[in-house]
Amino acid sequence: MNNLSIKIVLLLTLFSAQFLNAQEINRDKLDKFFSAIEENNEGSGSVAIMKDGKLLYQNTYGFKNYEDSLRPTVNTQFRIGSITKTFTASLIMMAVEEGELELNNKLSTYYPDFENSDSITITHLLQHRSGLYNFTNSPFFATYMTQEKTKEEMLTILQSGEIQFQPGEKYEYSNTGYVLLSFILEDVYNQPFEELLNEKIIEPLNLERTAFEKTINLNDDEALSYIKTTEWIKAPVTNMSITMGAGAISSTAAETCKFFEHLFSGKLVSENSLAKMTAMTDNYGYGLFSMPYNNDFVIGHTGGIDGFQAVSCYNPDDGLSVTVLCNAVSFSRNEILLGLLNAYYNKPYEIPDFKATVNVPEETLKAYVGLYTSESFPLDIEIKLVEGLLQAQATGQSAFPLTATDDSTFVFKPAGIKMIFDSPKNELKLEQAGRAFTLTKE
Template sequence: MSMFSKLFFSVSVTAFSLGFAQHINTQKLNDYFKALDENHKVMGSFAIADKGKIIYTNAVGFADVESKKKADINTVYRIGSITKTFTAVLVMKAVEDKKLALDTKLSYFFPKVENADKITISDLLSHRSGIRSYTDNPLYSVYYTQPITKEKLVEIIEKAGSDFEPGSQFTYSNSNYTLLAYILEKVYKSSYSELVNTFIAQPLHLKYTKVGGKIDSSKNNAHSYAYEGNTYIKSPETDMSVPGGAGAIVSTPSELIAFMNGLISGKLISNNSFKTMKQFKDGYGFGLFEMPLNDKKGIGHNGSIDGFQSGLFYVADGEKTFSMITNQSGYDHQNIFNTLASAAYGKDITIPTFEVVTLSEEELQPLVGTYVTKEMPLKFNIFIKNKTLMAQATGQGEFPLEATSKTSFKFDMAGITIDFDPAKKLFVIKQGSDATTFTKE
C-alpha cells in the first residue's frame, strides 16, 4: 500500500436547480464536505432529493486509493444493510403474488431452525424471530472473506440457536434477512440477484444497483478503507455470498434515492404493502427504521459492511430524501445527515473545525482512571495507550480521544465530546443532546 503523509482531495460536485434547490446554500454545504475531506474524516458520495428529484450531489475522496482514482457521483459502493429494505420489498411483492403470506411459518422452508414452527415471515421481517445473528459468532471472522454455500450458511444459522421466544421482542439479526432471501429464491425458483434485477432495478431503470461481487476498480467500484496513522489502510473484502439478502447489494446514492422514490410512489409494490412495511414496533418495521433528522423524522435504513457505511432516509414532511455511502469514515454520520437535512430545509449549517492539541503523558495522567455514574450501570476506563488518551465503556471497544484543550477531548466518529474536571475528579460526556456526568472511583 502506498504511504501518504498528507492528502488533500478535490471535491467533485454536481448541483441541480430543480424543485426547491434555491433553498440550499450549496457553497456552504460544499465547504462542509471539503472540511471533512481535507481532514480525512470522510470519503464517499452524497445526494439530496426534493419530491424525488435530485437537487444536490457530491463525491469526495478516492474510490481507489492505490490508483488515486477519485470518486464521482456514479462510483458504486457496497450498501450493507440497506439491502434489507430491498429484500423486504421483494417479500411484500411475493405476498402480493400469492407466493408467501406474512403468517407463513419458517418451518415450511427450514424446519431445523430452532422455533421454526413458531417463527413467521413477519417475525423475520421485523427482527422478532429470536434467531441469533450468524455475524455475532466469533467464527464469522474466519470465513466471511471466502465464498460460502447456502447449505453451509443455513447450517451455521441452525447451530446458532435462538435468543428468545418468537414475537416477544426486537433484536436485530442478519440471519433473518439471509433466510428471507433464500425463501424468495425457493418460491420464485430464481436467484436473489435475478429477483433484485427483475422486480426493482429494471422497473426503475437502475444502472448500477445489483447484487455485488468482487470489487473491480476498473468498473468504478469503490474499495473501503480505514485512516490510521496518516495512512489509508484497505479493509478486508467480504465475499458477497455471505451477507446475501442481509447486505450484498451495491449502488450509488442517487440510485438509492430512485429506489426509495419508486417504493413511495407505488412503482414496486402497492400502497397497502408499503403501509404494512411502515408498521413500526420498537422503531423497526419491515426493512425500515425510524430516524430523527433534526426536528423531523425520517424512514429508511442504514448499513455497514467492511469499511463502508451507508444511509437512506425519506422525510414525508417536506418530501425530502437523503442518501450517503462512504468508503472511509471517521466522523459521525448522524451529524452528516442532520447537516444535509438542515441544508435541504434552508437552515444554516456549521462548518466543523478539526483543530487539536498535543498533550504530554504527564498532562494526560491526571485524567486516567475508572469513572462511574448513578444514571446507568456503566463504567468508563480512561487510560493512556501509545501516548494517546483512550476510553472504553463496559462491554464495548476502546476508542481514541483527540484533545482540543488540556481538559477537552472528542471522538468524531461517534460525535462524542468529553470535558474533564480533574479537580472535581469527574467528566461530562456529550453525544448529540445527551450529556452524562461520570465521577472517578
C-alpha cells in the same frame, strides 16, 4: 449490516427541527461543507438530494482508493450495508402480492431445523422480532467474513446461535433474519437472490450502478473502505455471499435516492404493502425505521459494513430523498445528513471546524491507559497509547482513535462518543446519544 468494524456506533439520531418550505439550495455553502471534510482528512464519500425525480444536489469528497489517490465520481459504487434490508423487504412484499408466500408463514415451512421455527413468522423476521441470534455479533464472525460461503454453510452458521428470546417478545436487531429472508425468496421463486433483485428492482428502475456483488471490483469504479487509526487503513472486505439480503448491495447515492423515491411512489409495491412496511413497532417496520426530524419523522435506513457507513431517508410529506454513502468515516454520517437536510429546508448549519483539537502531553496520556469496567456498562473499554495517540477498544470490537478537545476530554466523532478522564479517581465517563456511564480503571 451492523457496522462490522466499530459496532459501538448507534443508529442515526436526528435533532428536531422545523420543516420549512424549501428554498433554492445554497450549493456554494454545501460545497464548502464537503471541502472542509476532505481538506481535513475527515473522510470520503458521496451524497445526493433528490425530489420528485429531480436530482437537486450531488457531490463527492475524499478518495475511493487512498493507496492510489483515486477520487470517487458520482457513478462510484459504495456498499450500502443494511440499506439492503429495504430492498429485501420490498422483494418479500412483492412475493406476498404475487401469492408466493404470506406474512404469517412460519420459518418451519422453509427451514424447520431452526429452534422455534414453528413460532417464527415472516413478519417476525422482517421486524427483527424473531429472537434469532445476530450472527454478525459472534466473535467467530471475523474468522470467516472474507470467505465465500455456500447456502448450506451459511445455514449451519445461522443455526449455531442460541435463541435470545421468544418470537414477538421484543425487538432486537438481527442480520440473521434478513439472510434467511433472502434464502426464503430464493426457495419460493427457485432463483438466486441476485437474479430476483435484478429482475424485480434493478432493471425495472433502471438502476445501472446498483448491484449485488460478492467482491469489490476496482476496475469498475467501486470504492474500497477504510478505518482511521493514525492514518486510513484499508478495511477487510466482507464476502457478500455471507451478508445476502442483510447487506450485499452496492449503489450510488443518486440511485439509492431513486430507489426510495420509487418505493414510496408505488412503483414497486402496492399502497397496502407500503403501509405495512412503514407501520412501526419499536420504531422499526419492514426494512425501514423512522428518524426524528421536525417534530415529525423521515423514513429510511442506515448501513454499515467493514469501513462503509451509509444512511438514506425519505420524507413522505414532500417526496424528498437524501442519501449519504461513506467509505471512510471520521466526521459523522449523521452530521452530514443533517447538513444536507438543513440545507434543503433552509435551516442553519455550520461548516465543520476541525481545528478545535488540542495536543495533550504524552505523560498525561499515559495516565489514562488501562482497562475500564462498570457493572452498568455491557463492555469493558481498554485505553491504549499508540504512536503518541490514544485509542479505545471495547470488548470484541476494533480499536478506534480518540481526538482530544482538552487535556482530559476526548471524542470519537463517527460514533458521537465522548470520553472524560479523571486520573485522581481512576475513572472514565463515557457519553453517547444522551446517555452517560462511569467506568473505573482496574
